[in-house]
Amino acid sequence: MVERIVAAARRVLVEQGYDAFSTNRVAAAAGVSPGSLYQYFPDKSAVLDVVVDRYWDEVADRVQAALGDRVGQTGPAVVRATAAAVLAALESDRELLRVLHEDLPPRRLAGQRRALEVRVRHLLAAVLAGRGGAGGRSVDAQAWVVVLAVEAIALRWVLDGPGPDRGEVLDELTALVTGYLAPAQLG
Amino acid sequence: MVERIVAAARRVLVEQGYDAFSTNRVAAAAGVSPGSLYQYFPDKSAVLDVVVDRYWDEVADRVQAALGDRVGQTGPAVVRATAAAVLAALESDRELLRVLHEDLPPRRLAGQRRALEVRVRHLLAAVLAGRGGAGGRSVDAQAWVVVLAVEAIALRWVLDGPGPDRGEVLDELTALVTGYLAPAQLG
Amino acid sequence: MVERIVAAARRVLVEQGYDAFSTNRVAAAAGVSPGSLYQYFPDKSAVLDVVVDRYWDEVADRVQAALGDRVGQTGPAVVRATAAAVLAALESDRELLRVLHEDLPPRRLAGQRRALEVRVRHLLAAVLAGRGGAGGRSVDAQAWVVVLAVEAIALRWVLDGPGPDRGEVLDELTALVTGYLAPAQLG
Amino acid sequence: MVERIVAAARRVLVEQGYDAFSTNRVAAAAGVSPGSLYQYFPDKSAVLDVVVDRYWDEVADRVQAALGDRVGQTGPAVVRATAAAVLAALESDRELLRVLHEDLPPRRLAGQRRALEVRVRHLLAAVLAGRGGAGGRSVDAQAWVVVLAVEAIALRWVLDGPGPDRGEVLDELTALVTGYLAPAQLG
DNA sequence: TATGAATGAGGGTTCATTCAT
DNA sequence: TATGAATGAACCCTCATTCAT
Structure with missing residues (x-):
């Protein structure tokens, strides 16, 4: 039932x-009464949260x-x-991504987005630190820049x-990141 | 009159x-009746548009x-x-920037934002092209990457x-851009 | 307009x-849209308050x-x-009195009712005190008892x-009050 | 089962x-499903009725x-x-009395309350009648007055x-009733 | 032109009640 | 018998918009 509602929520978001x-x-899209929705979710926001959480x-x-x-x-x-x-991940549900990132107030997504950014940032910072530092520059700042x-x-x-086509974007992203990080530690 | 309404709109956005x-x-914040607002703007969205336009x-x-x-x-x-x-420009009205970028659906800003990006992108592409090309890489793609x-x-x-503190961000942005563009044409 | 709404509110209470x-x-009974009601009253409770206040x-x-x-x-x-x-006062709008006292949670009326009781009690206590005290008994307590x-x-x-018919009730109320207060100070 | 539900109903009333x-x-307070409640009571009102009946x-x-x-x-x-x-009887479950008399529409209690009043009234009228009448006044009316x-x-x-403190209230009630009834038949 | 009272569709939410299991 | 998921009508309230003045 939760499943039906979440699926309907996604459908409504994407289609309407x-x-x-x-x-x-x-509720209508789920073929369910409004009351039923409230047996599984405390309020409207919670339904959206699940959709957003699952996506992220x-x-x-x-x-x-x-x-x-x-x-x-x-x-x-x-x-x-x-x-x-990263491109592939974001392309996995482009329709939903579009609604989430274009229609919702960014605040609605900030939590999840930041959480992912932080995780990736830390991973990257660890790699950079492992590579022997950044020649006096802040590894954290670099990770922050690259992730964003x-x-x-x-x-x-x-x-x-x-x-640009896909290959070109990948080329440029690669150049951007390696050009940025290379001088100090990836040479 | 338009002025009063737009100023009030900005105020409401920032303060509430x-x-x-x-x-x-x-309308209330402008000391004007709702009806009057509709004599100068076709609908609510148009008021917001003006605020957004002016900001951008x-x-x-x-x-x-x-x-x-x-x-x-x-x-x-x-x-x-x-x-x-760029930092200074964005900092010129941080309060409004915050509301516009955190509370509004990004679609509301997309037009203005794209317009600015395109202008800057073209400027930059021209500079890059003038500098003798990018060694086979697309100058447009590079400009697109840098701007974003x-x-x-x-x-x-x-x-x-x-x-990061301001100086650090500027250092990193500089490193990012020069590292990306330098090998080919800014050496 | 407030008048129309309050009148409709009274009508709904009495008739339904x-x-x-x-x-x-x-709102419907007032021939008005729900939204209009909220231009004159902050919420539903406020409408009832006016009806109740006016009655009391x-x-x-x-x-x-x-x-x-x-x-x-x-x-x-x-x-x-x-x-x-007192009887006449309560009979002035028997239909509304019935709804207010039989259908509403007494808490809804407590404020106004207490306020009136207190006013009358003080008036009565003053009269009793003026009459030379109650022979050691509390004039306040007596006023409290009589009012209730x-x-x-x-x-x-x-x-x-x-x-009992009207005359009989008045006779008995008179007997009750004079019998209670007489021995000490109304002899 | 009825017992569990009625007890839970009382608890909910008093506590919430x-x-x-x-x-x-x-139903939740009774540790029972809503459906079960409807196997023992025709509707919500019937549950309340039992609580009220028991109290009175x-x-x-x-x-x-x-x-x-x-x-x-x-x-x-x-x-x-x-x-x-009478005071002691009403004090036996003050918490429930408070909810019943302050939160419920008085109509909900009217039946039980009237029934008790009538019983006491008849008892009292009989006593008064036995005492040799009221000197032309209606014994029924007197009982009605005293009870109310x-x-x-x-x-x-x-x-x-x-x-007033308890003793004072009792004193005053005694004075009220004896002052009212005494001249004619309790002298 | 400027008003502001009036609108009314639609919002989120609750809860007494039912019925297939 | 006991369940509890499901119902859906109705609740209170908001707000973009209109129009008679």
């Missing part, structure tokens, strides 16, 4: 947009899996593969219409 | 948040001024100065609480 | 009972007028006349179907 | 108030016991003792915060 995301509409968990899992596979490795190939994994830059570019590429 | 941004509240125009002006001053110049110092100008990365990082730094 | 006293029903103010005015006319006077005739005034007894009996007589 | 008195809440039966038993002990006796001491019994006055005063004293 966030403005149409009313409890009555979600999925994305986070994919990204972390890709990172995990390569812990300790280095070099442009690794960067490119990771960037590819890659996230923003990947998000835009996945959501926006025409742009 | 987007949730409180109702036509009645804006202001930011765009500042950024473009900084870029314009340095057309034709090159090197890390220019990159750093430009990044500093700098924008995302600057936005986050201005809006989020604790992070 | 407190259970039917919903904002939508009141009316009753209080009548009772206090009757008492005021006789301040300083004494004797069974005065008691009887006062009791008659008369109120309860009058209320019941007005609301309940068959009972 | 009448507003919280929903069938679901009562208890009060009625105590009052009637006190009266029964003294049938045929007379004098201020008897009046006082009876009044004391004592009931109202006792109820208020038990429920309301500060007031």
